[in-house]
Amino acid sequence: MKVQVCLLHEGRVLTGGEELLEQPGTKWIDVLTPGEEGMRRLAERFRLHKLAVEDCLHLDQRPKLEAYPEHHFVVLQGFTTGKDICDLTLHEHHFFLGPGWLISVHEFPFDAHDEVRRRVEADPPATLGRGVDFILYMLADTLVDRQFPILDAFSEELEDLETAIFEQPDRAQLQRIFELKRMLVHFRRVLSPQRDVVGMLSRGGISHIQERTTLYFRDVYDHLIRVYEQIDSGRDILGNAMDGYLSMVANKTNDITKQLTIFATLFLPLSFIVGFFGQNFDALSGRGYYYTMWGLLVAFPLALVGWFKHKKWL
Numbered sequence: 001m002k003v004q005v006c007l008l009h010e011g012r013v014l015t016g017g018e019e020l021l022e023q024p025g026t027k028w029i030d031v032l033t034p035g036e037e038g039m040r041r042l043a044e045r046f047r048l049h050k051l052a053v054e055d056c057l058h059l060d061q062r063p064k065l066e067a068y069p070e071h072h073f074v075v076l077q078g079f080t081t082g083k084d085i086c087d088l089t090l091h092e093h094h095f096f097l098g099p100g101w102l103i104s105v106h107e108f109p110f111d112a113h114d115e116v117r118r119r120v121e122a123d124p125p126a127t128l129g130r131g132v133d134f135i136l137y138m139l140a141d142t143l144v145d146r147q148f149p150i151l152d153a154f155s156e157e158l159e160d161l162e163t164a165i166f167e168q169p170d171r172a173q174l175q176r177i178f179e180l181k182r183m184l185v186h187f188r189r190v191l192s193p194q195r196d197v198v199g200m201l202s203r204g205g206i207s208h209i210q211e212r213t214t215l216y217f218r219d220v221y222d223h224l225i226r227v228y229e230q231i232d233s234g235r236d237i238l239g240n241a242m243d244g245y246l247s248m249v250a251n252k253t254n255d256i257t258k259q260l261t262i263f264a265t266l267f268l269p270l271s272f273i274v275g276f277f278g279q280n281f282d283a284l285s286g287r288g289y290y291y292t293m294w295g296l297l298v299a300f301p302l303a304l305v306g307w308f309k310h311k312k313w314l
Contacts, residue, residue, distance in 0.1 A: 001038035004030045006120050008128040013121050021045055026128055027101040028120070028135050030113060034105050042103060046071070048096055056094045056105045063194040065201065071098035072208055074136070074197065077190050078143040080110075085153045086183045090190065093143060095136055097208045102132035104139060112142035133209045137216040140198065144223045147191065151230045154180065158234065162241050169248040177245065181238050188231045195224045262308065269300045 007014040009025040018041075021029070031038070034056050043053050052073040055061050066073045074095040079088045091110055096103040104113065116138045120127045128135060158180065165173055201209060202217035209217075273296045 001035040002032040003038065004032075004117075006030075006117065006128060008124055011124065011129075013124045013128060015117075015121065025100075026132060028128060028132060029101065029103045030117070031103060031105040032109065033107060039105075046096065046098060046101060046103065048103075049073070052094075052096065059092050059107060061092060061094070063190075063197045065197045065206075067206075071096050072206065073097075074201075076140055076143055076194060076197065078146055079150060079187065079190070080146065081150050081153075085150060085157060086179045088150075088183060088186060091143070093139070095139070097133065097136055099208060100132065102135050110143075112139065112146055115142055131210055131213065133213045134216070136209075137213055137220065140201075140217070141220050141223070144194075144198075144220055144227065147187075147227050148223075148230075150187075151227065151234065154184070154234055155230070155237075158237055158241065162237075162244060165241060165245050165248055169245055169252065174242075174245055177238060177242055181235075184231060184234055184238065188228075188235075191224065191227055191231070195221065195228065198224055258313070262313070266301050266304055269304070270297055273297055273300065 003018050005014075005016055005018070005020040006028040007016075007020045007023055007025045008027075009023065014020060014023070014025075021027070029042070031042070036057060039048075039053050039056060042048060043050065047070040049068040049070070052066065052068060052071075055073070055075070061075045063077055064073075064075050074097065076093050076095070078091050078093070080091060081088055089108065091106060091108055093110075094105040096105075106113070116127075116135065119138065120135070127138065161173060161176060161180075164170075198217055198221045200206070202214050202221045204211055204214040273293060
């Protein structure tokens with residue numbers, strides 16, 4: 001368990017470890033990879049509720065906002081991705097918001113926290129000086145904003161996939177469509193309830209959150225609405241890509257069937273002609289019948305091809 005503390009003391013920010021917890025001032029305590037012993041010490045120091053502490057030690061919590069006697073407990077989630085956008089890593093963040101202190105708990109390193117920490121150190125009055133609820137806003141905002149590049153990459157790949165489907169449909173494209181669909185469903189399942197949480201934070205009337213900070217949470221709520229709209233539009237485009245793939249495969253199958261039917265139609269009269277003139281009768285022997293047979297073998301296919309073109313079947 002790694003603890004980093006940002007303490008606002010006499011207009012400047014002090015950074016360090018747990019040794020700063022007893023110092024007076026506004027505090028932001030960031031906990032990476034929480035452990036039972038470390039969380040127990042924080043719970044005793046800040047009177048954290050045991051149910052909220054237990055949630056921190058067990059991941060896969062639903063985004064939520066809960067009020068306890070001494071503090072509020074907030075769960076927010078987001079994603080990061082690797083080279084493949086379907087390779088999502090879920091980042092679950094827990095926040096304890098109390099009078100003059102904020103504890104953020106997360107299992108994996110997240111660059112958004114480092115970005116917020118740099119902003120706090122660079123401009124203490126405009127960040128930590130405005131209260132720990134403003135730090136909560138900054139963390140929530142960066143967490144939500146990290147989702148837009150993922151959705152943009154998703155849209156770009158989906159456009160390329162649609163183009164490839166109409167050029168040359170392939171079975172691998174169908175598999176990729178299902179992978180993108182599963183990714184989008186996972187994305188929607190995680191981020192949908194988060195709108196309600198941020199919506200409650202933006203409405204005001206919550207202790208430890210100043211009225212002026214609720215205006216900033218409204219901005220985060222608007223970003224979540226945009227994320228949700230992009231998810232919905234992506235789902236519709238995925239459905240169109242699936243329909244396009246099935247249509248292209250059906251058209252290709254129809255073309256093959258059409259070509260085989262044309263070949264069968266061309267060879268059907270040839271088989272009849274050869275069978276007729278191949279009968280073992282003296283009346284069908286002789287050079288004249290021989291030339292007639294070959295003339296029909298050439299004329300019939302040419303006539304059929306001309307007729308097919310006239311009907312625009314070829």
